[in-house]
Amino acid sequence: MGDAGMRVKSLRDIRTLRGQVHGIGAKTRAQAVAELAYLEHEKARLERESKIWIANQTQMESRLQSVRRRIGQVQAMLDETPADPGAARNRRPKTGGGQPRASCCEVPLEY
Amino acid sequence: MAIASRTVMEGSPVALSVRPRSDFVETPSVQELTERALAYLEAGFPVHFQGPSGTGKTTLALHVAAQLKRPVILIAGDDEFSTSDLVGGQHGYRYRKVVDQYIHTVLKYEEDSVQRWVDQRLTTACREGFTLVYDEFTRSKPEANNVLLAVLEEKMLALPATNQGEDTYLRVHPEFRAIFTSNPQEYAGIHDAQDALSDRLVTINLDYYERETEIAITVARSSMPAEQATLSVDIVRDFRASGEYDQIPTLRACIMIARVAAMQGLSISVDEPRFVAICMDVLGSKTAFTSQGRERYNTQKEMLLRLIKHYCSS
Structure with a gap:
């Protein structure tokens, strides 16, 4: 059915003996009717596949939008509460000597 | 390699920068008390101002603390206090995500979430060498104050053990000083201080000013x-x-x-x-x-x- 140099992807693309003998064009009315039937069938199949593809694409875009929206929400939540590296115990500095760190945030108190 | 690290908790307690108000009165008796307390503190002994209400214990404690020229951590004793309220505990979590694409055809994700340790005021003061003012410390239960025994004598703060291979002992900073106040006449909501703690303190009895x-x-x-x-x-x-x-x-x-x-x-x-x-x-x-x-x-x-x-x- 396809061109001679067409890349074979499935059995549908392989030429049959009959096709090789009679060439591409239908010679008789019976052959034309058969080819028409085949083409109608192939058209219906491709339309079905196209519909499935479009449905899949719509579903994926919808899911992608939902994931993007959630990423934005989580990122904003994390940005609102920035990490404070000084308080983390696993970054606790060794103490017992040396110069103390200056306190970065001292609250004034009058007595 | 991209590293994203976020912490969903507040940080360590902040320190106070104490200074006298404009109408603060420093009479000779206040000066004398301040000098006595500073002498004990400079020698490394914690000071305890004890007296009835209205004798200026807290103000004097803050005044003495101000003379040390160090940030101040203020704790008000409370019956609900436990050791973790003084030392700290596990709060919230630390979330870490690593996306490694050093080899472009290989995408490696690493995600882990661990509990996060948050220092409380005593730990911050011991670590940074701040001055601790523990106001009305007898309002806390004696067992909550047990952690102070090793801090004041062995200069070592024992932290709760964890399974993360972290230090469980903190050496107290050499500039750490502690000032306590209490009212022995108060009968509402106070506890007796344990002898072991009282023995470590230099107690100055305050009376009403002249x-x-x-x-x-x-x-x-x-x-x-x-x-x-x-x-x-x-x-x-x-x-x-x-x-x-x-x-x-x-x-x-x-x-x-x-x-x-x-x-x-x-x-x-x-x-x-x-x-x-x-x-x-x-x-x-x-x-x-x-x-x-x-x-x-x-x-x-x-x-x-x-x-x-x-x-x-x-």
């Missing part, structure tokens, strides 16, 4: 002329000496009477009914008023009126 200091503080805090402030101080001091009250009238009563009278522009006289009413409101509330004690209440009221008449007759 007349001159109370006048100076009243003048400073009320903006009332000294002659008039003296009268209100004398009334309160005489009432205090009488012992006819259920709650000791303190320097705060002097300041209340003087400040309100000064703000209202009242003359300090028994002929000024509003001044007399202020005195009765402030000092009369120091006596329990019950149906059984009505006669006693009336007697005390008459005594107060006689005191006002004695000092404020024109």
Whole structure:
């Protein structure tokens, strides 16, 4: 059915003996009717596949939008509460000597 | 390699930068107490100011702390305190995500979430060498204060053990100092301090200031002329000496009477009914008023009126 140099992807693309003998064009009315039937069938199949593809694409875009929206929400939540590296115990500095760190945030108190 | 790290918790407690207010009065007796306390602190001993309410324990503690020129961590004792409220604990979590695409055809994700340790005030003070002011420490249960024993003697803070291979002992910073206050006469919501802790403290007993200091503080805090402030101080001091009250009238009563009278522009006289009413409101509330004690209440009221008449007759 396809061109001679067409890349074979499935059995549908392989030429049959009959096709090789009679060439591409239908010679008789019976052959034309058969080819028409085949083409109608192939058209219906491709339309079905196209519909499935479009449905899949719509579903994926919808899911992608939902994931993007959630990423934005989580990122904003994390940005609102920035990490404070000084308080983390696993970054606790060794103490017992040396110069103390200056306190970065001292609250004034009058007595 | 991209590293995203977020922490969903507040950080360590902040320290205080204490300084005297503009009307702070430093009389010779305050200076003497401050120098004594500083001598103990400089020698490495914690100081404990003990005295009834209204004797200026907290103010003196903050004043001494200010002289050390170090940030101050203030803790107010509370019956609900536990060791973790002083030391710290596991709060919230640390979330870490690593996306490694060093080899472009290989995408490697690593995600982990671990509990996060948050220092409480005592740990911060020990780590950074701040001055700890533990106000009314006997309001906390003795077992909550047990952690202080090793801090004050062995200069070592024992932290709860974790399975993350972290240090469980913190060496106390050499500049860490501790000042405690307590009121042994208070009976509402206090505990006895354990001997082991009391033994580690140098306790300075505070009493009410002498007349001159109370006048100076009243003048400073009320903006009332000294002659008039003296009268209100004398009334309160005489009432205090009488012992006819259920709650000791303190320097705060002097300041209340003087400040309100000064703000209202009242003359300090028994002929000024509003001044007399202020005195009765402030000092009369120091006596329990019950149906059984009505006669006693009336007697005390008459005594107060006689005191006002004695000092404020024109």
